[in-house]
Amino acid sequence: MRLSRYFMPTLREAPADAQIVSHQLMLRAGMVRQEAAGIYAWLPLGLRVLKKIEQVVREEMDRAGAIEILMPTIQLADLWKESGRYDDYGDEMLRILDRGQRELLFGPTAEEVVTDIFRSYVKSYKDLPKNLYNIQWKFRDERRPRFGVMRGREFLMKDAYSFDADEAGARKSYNRMFLAYLNVYARLGLKAVPVKADPGPIGGDLSHEFMILADTGESQVFAHRDLVEMGAPGPDIDWDGDLGPEVARRTSLYAASDEMHDAARFEAMPEDKRMTARGIEVGHIFYFGTKYSAPMKALVTGPDGKDTPVQMGSYGVGVSRLVAAIIEASHDANGIIWPAAAAPFGAVVLNLRAGDAAVDAVCEQAYAALTAAGIDPLYDDRDDRPGAKFAAADLVGIPWQLIVGPKGVAEGVVELKNRATGERQTVPLDAALKAITG
């Protein structure tokens, strides 16, 4: 993409009401624009990042055997009356009357809709397990939307729902999601810690939140250091096999956020294993049994011929929230530092003297080579000061900066800067391209 033709309205200063660094940087980098309280338009750069993250989430869901569907944003109130949640949900639900005075709502979540879909088609244990997910815009009418897309009202969520014949099956489905979530965060360059979450009135041990560690996090996380340092399971585990031991290895070590913290258990660990850090919640997985299937009569016939309510769990990732969370975890004084998997462009070519035939030619050559290699480069071909270009490139956080100026071109070299490390090297163009394309 040529920046002269793009739409990347960077700002010198963030508006004063942007309180946290991710919000400030997203506004300054021209990633989003606030349209109303807690409602954002995604400008081109922000949308690219959002789509990258969405795709990582999608791939890891698919790998773990979940199947993508797409539920509408607008739902019927009737379904929520069936589950009993219509009145309970309160003011956070955006309630709507259509022209025929029918009660609708903008879905804050989709347990009711997916349970309705399930019961319409699936009748037998033979068709289980199933895990249906969707990545769709949700709306929660927060009293105090704030922190940009971190706590917006209209937000993009991946929500998956598992259906099993019995609790043992449900636990397997839960384990698959538990490990798939760790892979999502690892691919996005994040350190994620699964902490026990309040299971609510159902009880049991199958409820976890995933906290990513960032100094600016909203919660305090207490965890065994080995758990934090443990790598993600990776894509090659046997998703059909027994994942219990792998999950147990990660849930037996202490980890809790402030809400569920057990100071005595934490203090009992060796001092060098005790780790406290700030965290941001970026996922929640939850087994809730027959909470919706019983009242909504989503029944499956078992091998014994008897009908019982299907066992369900739900699994949420805040996709738009992850954009902000990554920035909280990965930035410096000059701007954002994108991990490769979330970067809006793989590299940026900086033309330090646009209009100079020799410099233009090298830039065009670099741009074409990077495009051909699938790097999806940005090309800063604007007629602007080098200082402004350096600042913009650092601000928007593209992993590689390939800097082309007249002096270097005369000497047959370019400068290559790694945004994360700050390392610079002056090398021939071929070497720079090779470093970028790996």
Add this chain to the structure above:
Amino acid sequence: MRLSRYFMPTLREAPADAQIVSHQLMLRAGMVRQEAAGIYAWLPLGLRVLKKIEQVVREEMDRAGAIEILMPTIQLADLWKESGRYDDYGDEMLRILDRGQRELLFGPTAEEVVTDIFRSYVKSYKDLPKNLYNIQWKFRDERRPRFGVMRGREFLMKDAYSFDADEAGARKSYNRMFLAYLNVYARLGLKAVPVKADPGPIGGDLSHEFMILADTGESQVFAHRDLVEMGAPGPDIDWDGDLGPEVARRTSLYAASDEMHDAARFEAMPEDKRMTARGIEVGHIFYFGTKYSAPMKALVTGPDGKDTPVQMGSYGVGVSRLVAAIIEASHDANGIIWPAAAAPFGAVVLNLRAGDAAVDAVCEQAYAALTAAGIDPLYDDRDDRPGAKFAAADLVGIPWQLIVGPKGVAEGVVELKNRATGERQTVPLDAALKAITG
């Protein structure tokens, strides 16, 4: 994808209230499920098609220089009061009050939002032209939603908005979209005819609808046969060059739908050039000048230092509607016939005796080979009658059926069926794979 693990709830019969063939087939093929009047959930097969079409539209927009953003579904009423449309829009607009009693709405279109985005950042003619598009769910509260996703209330639309310094620039932007639209439809295997549309109170000649030809279409189309037979311009035209002659070649020949039909002009054409057919509207492009930029004060400074309202056009494609339109244009008595670019899977492997070791082995080999070749195959590995498998494969309309049965396996052959032509050939597996992968 193994069908035994997938979620493709095909139905033997369509519900009686499905009046048109695309609605019937989408329900029977398990592509969508109605959640409320005019509101649909997209089941896995339907979502795959929707995403394929969305991606074709995206690629052609990008090629023509438009830049993708994403506007929220929920908009502020205030912007619509600024443009003067809030009261005019009537009952089709889904109006919403949030918990603070602020007036919101579910966007039926986005001229106001995009104009507001534009005026916030762009101030000079030097930053023009710009064309910003988004692919987002819209809501129009139709009095009588019907025909499935063909006329739903919640629907997926690609809407692009061009911004130019003057009318000559706006015409260039219009021409780019005019030709890009033809490329979209051609890639989707559709015959599309651009017909003049009512330009409304602004007048002028820059308003076209795109009708795709299908016997079941809602409108009558009258056109010069040469226009209908004229191929799309293709991707390799010079998008920065003068597209006027290419557009003129296509707008000088007569074409109109019933609303704008001029019988005298039509009758004046040679009889063998007069063509009438049924058509479905699948796109609308429209130059509207300063209709929004003037009241909303979206001004740009010209080379003369004077501020004038920016010249705008809008360009819509009904992405979810296209799913149905393609089916209307491409089906037979047995089901859907997907063009390759919209097909949910590239091929389906039919195992006619699941559980037979030799047949299973050939199927697995075929499935692996097609997967490796990027064909994204479906594998019907269910324990079911061959007749049921043939019927399902025809119904869901995947372009190639690779049929593996015990008799063929014993003889070292498989059967390959082309869904569109019905042609079958009995060949060794390698030859079948080669035919599919091209």
